[in-house]
Amino acid sequence: MTLLLQTLIFGVLTGGVYALMASGFTLIFGVMRVINLSHGALLILAAYLTWWVWDRTAIDPLLLGTGVSVVMYGVGWLLYKTVIARVQRIDPELTLVASFAFAIAAAGVIALVAGTEARAATPSYFNTSFHVGELVVPRAQLYACVGALAILGGLYALLHGTALGRGIRACATSRTGAELVGIDVERSMSQMFAIGCATTGFGGAALAVLYQFVPDSHYVWIGRILCVVVLGGLGSFAGAALGAAVLGIGEAMTAAYWDSRWITAVPYMLIIVILILRPQGILGARLRAGSGAP
Amino acid sequence: MNAGRQLRVLGKNGRRRAVAIGLTVGMAVIVGACGSSSDTGSAAGAGTSDEPIVIGMSLPLTGPVADRAKPGYEGYQYWVKELNANGGMLGRQVELKVLDDGFDQRTAISDYTKLIGQDKVDLVLGTFSSDLNLAVAPIAERYNYVYVEPSGGADEIFERGFTKLFFAQPATTKKLPEQFVKMIEEAPEDQRPKTVAYVTAEDPNTTQLEEILKADLEALGLETVHSATYAADASNFDAIANAVKAAEPDLVVNGSIAQDGIQLIRSFQKLGFSPDMLYQTNTPTDPAFAEAIGPDNTEGILTYLAYSAEAAYPGNAEFVSGYEKEFGAPPSEDAANSYTAGQVLAAGVEAAGSLDQDAIAEWLHSNTVDTIVGPLSWDAAGASQGDMLLAQFQDGVLEVIGPPDAATTQKIIYKKPAW
Numbered sequence: 001m002t003l004l005l006q007t008l009i010f011g012v013l014t015g016g017v018y019a020l021m022a023s024g025f026t027l028i029f030g031v032m033r034v035i036n037l038s039h040g041a042l043l044i045l046a047a048y049l050t051w052w053v054w055d056r057t058a059i060d061p062l063l064l065g066t067g068v069s070v071v072m073y074g075v076g077w078l079l080y081k082t083v084i085a086r087v088q089r090i091d092p093e094l095t096l097v098a099s100f101a102f103a104i105a106a107a108g109v110i111a112l113v114a115g116t117e118a119r120a121a122t123p124s125y126f127n128t129s130f131h132v133g134e135l136v137v138p139r140a141q142l143y144a145c146v147g148a149l150a151i152l153g154g155l156y157a158l159l160h161g162t163a164l165g166r167g168i169r170a171c172a173t174s175r176t177g178a179e180l181v182g183i184d185v186e187r188s189m190s191q192m193f194a195i196g197c198a199t200t201g202f203g204g205a206a207l208a209v210l211y212q213f214v215p216d217s218h219y220v221w222i223g224r225i226l227c228v229v230v231l232g233g234l235g236s237f238a239g240a241a242l243g244a245a246v247l248g249i250g251e252a253m254t255a256a257y258w259d260s261r262w263i264t265a266v267p268y269m270l271i272i273v274i275l276i277l278r279p280q281g282i283l284g285a286r287l288r289a290g291s292g293a294p
Numbered sequence: 295m296n297a298g299r300q301l302r303v304l305g306k307n308g309r310r311r312a313v314a315i316g317l318t319v320g321m322a323v324i325v326g327a328c329g330s331s332s333d334t335g336s337a338a339g340a341g342t343s344d345e346p347i348v349i350g351m352s353l354p355l356t357g358p359v360a361d362r363a364k365p366g367y368e369g370y371q372y373w374v375k376e377l378n379a380n381g382g383m384l385g386r387q388v389e390l391k392v393l394d395d396g397f398d399q400r401t402a403i404s405d406y407t408k409l410i411g412q413d414k415v416d417l418v419l420g421t422f423s424s425d426l427n428l429a430v431a432p433i434a435e436r437y438n439y440v441y442v443e444p445s446g447g448a449d450e451i452f453e454r455g456f457t458k459l460f461f462a463q464p465a466t467t468k469k470l471p472e473q474f475v476k477m478i479e480e481a482p483e484d485q486r487p488k489t490v491a492y493v494t495a496e497d498p499n500t501t502q503l504e505e506i507l508k509a510d511l512e513a514l515g516l517e518t519v520h521s522a523t524y525a526a527d528a529s530n531f532d533a534i535a536n537a538v539k540a541a542e543p544d545l546v547v548n549g550s551i552a553q554d555g556i557q558l559i560r561s562f563q564k565l566g567f568s569p570d571m572l573y574q575t576n577t578p579t580d581p582a583f584a585e586a587i588g589p590d591n592t593e594g595i596l597t598y599l600a601y602s603a604e605a606a607y608p609g610n611a612e613f614v615s616g617y618e619k620e621f622g623a624p625p626s627e628d629a630a631n632s633y634t635a636g637q638v639l640a641a642g643v644e645a646a647g648s649l650d651q652d653a654i655a656e657w658l659h660s661n662t663v664d665t666i667v668g669p670l671s672w673d674a675a676g677a678s679q680g681d682m683l684l685a686q687f688q689d690g691v692l693e694v695i696g697p698p699d700a701a702t703t704q705k706i707i708y709k710k711p712a713w
Contacts, residue, residue, distance in 0.1 A: 003536075003540070006536060007533055007536070010530075010532040010533050010536070011533075013532075014530050014532070117581060117582055118552075118553055118556075118580070118582045118586070119582070120556075120582070120585065120586045122585065122586065122588060126560070126588075127560050127563035127564055127587075127588065127713070128563075128564065129564045129565070129566065131566070136536075136564065136565050136566065138532065138564040211529060211557070212553045212556055212557070212582065212586055220527070220529070251530055251533070252530075252532070252533040253533075254533075255524075255530075255533035255534045255536075255537065256533045256536065256537060259522075259523075260522045260523065260524040260528070260533075260534045260537075261496055261522075261523045261524055261525055263524065263525065263528050263530070263534075264525040264527060264528055265525075
């Protein structure tokens, strides 16, 4: 029983971290229908920024995440204005290629500037836990998990409770319609993309504390993020949280009750099962061809 | 000397080829003897001249492994410089003839064929990687040249029946954990671990290591209480570590590749599990190791080293300081390996007293050479019978604790302090 509970705790916490990483990605896809493959690279960039400041000032890296989020908001806005918006006008599907190209270029630039050594931020609590009876709750994971819930909730509130959010949802439903009622579509889109990218600030800070990273680590993360959102349903916040939890618990259960060499196969097995049983994802709405942004 | 036996082995086609090679070499000797004295590549065994001895090699100086071949080449360069400063080989100066194969097997083969067949270099030295050495070694064997290789430890190379190949690293994977097993065997009874857990990354090297260690440690009476394998790119180790913790082993053996070993330790720390003894394969030499697990937490962790700049083998300290002065950075393992290959070849040539390849090979097969990676001797297939070093973190430094003649400290920590 203890083992089961402990395994569930590990799974849920790992899932929380995955949800945190995936939140901005699912936002950008959900409202803009842009599959932003540079999301992993932005996470790594944020992780490097966090590590760099932490290494020099010893300020808590998870707190630094707030400041880094602001920087990442700017990076996201620039990325949208200079790359995404331009290729989207030519062909919306080109954003897939363009964002991937940006990811490769970003990894190269990071390697040039910061070198290829593996980095990790190690504040005092990075390897400590809360102990509840016999159970162990790793602190950094718990913080990241709480952060993930806060960010997902915040994004939901933003979309459904503010004028900006309503405008953005209007753009997503019908661009022309939104323009007709006086919404500045271009501005709403760039805001949304930048907010999605800003979430990588806290995500990257958590990554810096929980894992080692090198410039190329973004491949691993974009792979996991895609898995999480496909599992949960593209564009759905609750789906992202659920998909992340399923993946995290699946990995932990595999290690505890089956064979640890199968852990890395878990995402793919889950995706195959989901694609057969429920192609739109656990909580995803069915997408019709031609829906979303024109 | 054993040409007759070789002819029998070669079979009919081979015999014809061998005769042709014999004729070619014979011609070369005649041509060489007739040639003018300014012809630098003409030696082909003529040991009396004052001309430099030419040693040929082809290295992957460009291409995907160029960053590792560079220090390898520098190791060779430094060896020649030092050798010439000390009077050279057989009283003659030595020069290197180096070609670039761009990490391509076919280019490497044609390079060595050209060096031996056309340029008539006096000696050859090996190239880098198992891949290239596997391709080149048969060329050297066919031309009856001694082939000392600085890398290429894959089992396959030693299964081909080469007679003039010598591996210049201390040991192949088979002997990797020997010093560690010995340390446990010699540990005081009350400090010797009773139970062991294996956590192994899926990789040919580490899985072979687990098999060897399991057999050796069980023979010493250690009980295996847990065994798990994980994919080399796994990154979440909490659940894996939890299963190890539940088994309560005294000793954890982690056949790790790179960052996986760090994540495993971090998960142990989060779980509050600190084994009395921890042996990891590749991770502790990672420059980021101490920073990533916390600088105070390295104490007592064990690993193996193929080469250590600190090892107290004769000549090593001079090599390290000289190399650093020459190239501005401490020697990498690759630099040390090519320097060692040079040492081995030079020892064979000096002992044989000539450039006679058969005599050099025969002497190397029956003697031990003192090198900067320790005393080396070889089995019939050319696999080295030396020792990998056993190292342990003590006060933040990786100290060599075995074998005794390389040790940098006499202290051994049997029970690691808790994290």
